[in-house]
Amino acid sequence: MENSIVKRIDDLGRITVPREFRMKFSIHEYDPIVMKLTENGILIKPYRKTEGLKPYLHTLRGAISELEWLTEKDKERLLEIEAAFETEIKTFEENHYE
Numbered sequence: 216m217e218n219s220i221v222k223r224i225d226d227l228g229r230i231t232v233p234r235e236f237r238m239k240f241s242i243h244e245y246d247p248i249v250m251k252l253t254e255n256g257i258l259i260k261p262y263r264k265t266e267g268l269k270p271y272l273h274t275l276r277g278a279i280s281e282l283e284w285l286t287e288k289d290k291e292r293l294l295e296i297e298a299a300f301e302t303e304i305k306t307f308e309e310n311h312y313e
Contacts, residue, residue, distance in 0.1 A: 220233055220236075232259070240260070240261050241261070242261050246261065246262070247261075247262040248260065248261055248262055249261070249262045249266075263308055265304050265307060265308055268304055269304075272297060272300070272301055272304075275297055276294065276297055279293045279294055279297065280294075
């Protein structure tokens with residue numbers, strides 16, 4: 216498989232992602248993708264459903280830190296659980312998306 220390929224944009228602004236690319240990254244029909252503007256162009260990559268959890272983890276971390284009624288020991292324990300959950304998400308991504 217080549218690392219790059221030239222495609223034309225159709226009259227509706229669409230491009231076709233080559234089958235080899237889709238297979239390599241486990242992209243299937245109707246799967247969501249992410250398009251991001253970069254300095255060099257447009258990056259297109261699979262959208263992993265677990266990515267939606269990351270903002271919630273960040274919010275949870277902040278909420279735990281701000282709870283005044285929790286002891287520091289309880290906060291530490293909750294943050295450890297949150298970190299373990301984040302690790303589980305990364306492991307899930309590695310096992311299911313790579």
